[in-house]
Amino acid sequence: MIELFSIPVEQAILSTVIGTEQGLDEILEQVQATDFYATQHQIIWNHVKTQYSKGESYDQVTIWEMIRANAIEANAVDEKFIINLMSCFCPKTLLPTHLKKLKDFATRRKIQDAGKQIGTLALDMVSHTSETALNRAQSLVSNLEGGLADNRLKHAHEFSKDAITEFLERHMALHNNTPFDGGIRTGFVGLDNKLGEVGKGDLVIIGARPSMGKTTLAQNFAADMMINQGLPVLFISIEMSGKQIAQRLISGIGQIELRKVLSGKAQVEDCGKINTAARILEKAPLMIDDNARSTTSTIRRSARKVQAEYGKVGAIFVDYIQRVIPLSKNNYGRSDKDIGEISGELKKIARDFECPVFALAQLNRNLENRPNKRPVNADLKESGDLEQDADIIMFIYRDEVYNKESKDAGTAEIIIGKARNGSTGTVKLATDLARSTFADLSPEYYEIQGLEGGGV
Incomplete structure (x- = not known):
């Protein structure tokens, strides 16, 4: 037998x-x-x-x-x-x-x-x-x-029903002025108007050269999601320690200069702001993984812990993608294939946990040699797979980094290079990096500049 x-x-x-x-x-x-x-x-x-x-x-x-x-x-x-x-x-x-x-x-x-x-x-x-x-x-x-059989194989009508149901729910929510549990907001009006929303399951690449404020922008996104939208957030910090991330979050949430948080040289009113920010952070659904040797496998494991703790994962931030260790390093040894493997796995994580994954990325230094140093998709290191896997690609450009007398000092351009369900273009934000903050510009600024709705 x-x-x-x-x-x-x-x-x-x-x-x-x-x-x-x-x-x-x-x-x-x-x-x-x-x-x-x-x-x-x-x-x-x-x-x-x-x-x-x-x-x-x-x-x-x-x-x-x-x-x-x-x-x-x-x-x-x-x-x-x-x-x-x-x-x-x-x-x-x-x-x-x-x-x-x-x-x-x-x-x-x-x-x-x-x-x-x-x-x-x-x-x-x-x-x-x-x-x-x-x-x-x-x-x-x-x-x-x-x-x-593959349980994902369904007649198109099944997916059509889901699409129509979501449309009707969104329509009724707008009609009744009630919130709809759909995609995720960044917390910036101009940017959200341009993107529409960040979809659950999206891979979002935030690219910039050093000192442009990648980590700060990501932390601003995370703060809005966990504080204003009540979403459980996982922050994978490969470059900074968890304490450093917390210090920057306290600076941004409390609107107090980071140097005061780091040095302890603060006035009485500053201490009150720090204490308030710390209490807000204490109650926020935020988990930080500061493993300096993160792989997509350890990221997935941390996401499962967040899911077990809060019932779901609202968003995942990875700072940054080139520092994630590929699981098959010994098999490749070629950086572009390593990044391709990592971006593909991050996209799977986004879909498996039904939440957006925001991956920060360094840009090629070649752009420094161009007269116009505003980034484009091709400036992403090992850009082929990142460009293909990403649902949204955005870049940060601050003119004052290159031009000390820039008339745009105190602002940043968020350049949207790819948006599957939104619009490409540029959105300007105010910057106060001393307080770890990006912010929507005032309506008066747009009137003076002749811009509309925060985007161009």
């Missing part, structure tokens, strides 16, 4: 996943405990998935401790079983082959189980007529096919 399972295959997958962890998100998402034949392996996989869903790390020790805490499970899996299992570690490159075999056996077992049930139905003359038995058999086969 042919056995529809392979214990060595199951052991190899479990031991490698437990021993590797990094970069295995896709496998952890698609493999279920029932794909394993051995009960012991199902128990172990359930604990791996539990840790994964909570965004927690795991190894053979943590898995064993979890099993040991359950008397029934400890009776099925002892410490020796775990030790023997970990000796079956295989190269990560073989995982796809083993995974395909595991899925193949699992599917065949499902077919076998359905066949047994259909055989029982055929012989059941008491509970079923031939017609009800046939309906039940067809249902079993249909369920089996449903489990194997």
Whole structure:
């Protein structure tokens, strides 16, 4: 009799996943405990998935401790079983082959189980007529096919219904002057008018040369989202420590010069502003990950923790994309392919968590040699994949950085180079980087400049 399972295959997958962890998100998402034949392996996989869903790390020790805490499970899996299992570690490159075999056996077992049930139905003359038995058999086969098919494959009408439903909800919200839980706002009127909104699942690239205020603008976006929109925000800070990010947020929220927050040289009224900002930040749904060696896998894990804490992720900020360590660094060694892998994974994270991901990006220094130093899409380092994956691309340009006598001192141009659902163009904002702040310009400014609505 042919056995529809392979214990060595199951052991190899479990031991490698437990021993590797990094970069295995896709496998952890698609493999279920029932794909394993051995009960012991199902128990172990359930604990791996539990840790994964909570965004927690795991190894053979943590898995064993979890099993040991359950008397029934400890009776099925002892410490020796775990030790023997970990000796079956295989190269990560073989995982796809083993995974395909595991899925193949699992599917065949499902077919076998359905066949047994259909055989029982055929012989059941008491509970079923031939017609009800046939309906039940067809249902079993249909369920089996449903489990194997891609559940994203639907008739266009299904998506059309979703689109019309959202349109009607938006229309009624506007008519009734009530909020609609749709896309995300940046908090800047001119910019929001230009973009429309940032969609859940969008990858947004914020590019600029050093000293233009990338991190400050991102923090201003984050502050509005968590304070005014009540959205849980995850800030991935690879370049700065969490304390430095908090200091800049306090400066921006409290509208107090950053140097006073850093030095402690503040007046009584300044201390009041700092205290108020700190209390606001304390209550805000913000999580900061300042891991200097962040990968897309660690970002995904942090996002799962935010989701577990708040029920959802409102937005993710990554400062900045060129500092994210690619999972396949040893395979490529070419910077453009590294960035392509990272931007593709960030886009997946945005879609998986149904929230925008804002990724800050450094620009090529070649633009410094041009007479017009305003950035364009091609100035993105390794721009091909970033340009393709991004739903929105915006750049920051402050003329005073290059021209000390600039008539535009105290303002910044936010240049929208790509917007899938909005308009490209330029929006001007006021800047007060000493207080970690960008702001909408006053209506009087636009009247003087002959501009309309904050954008050109």
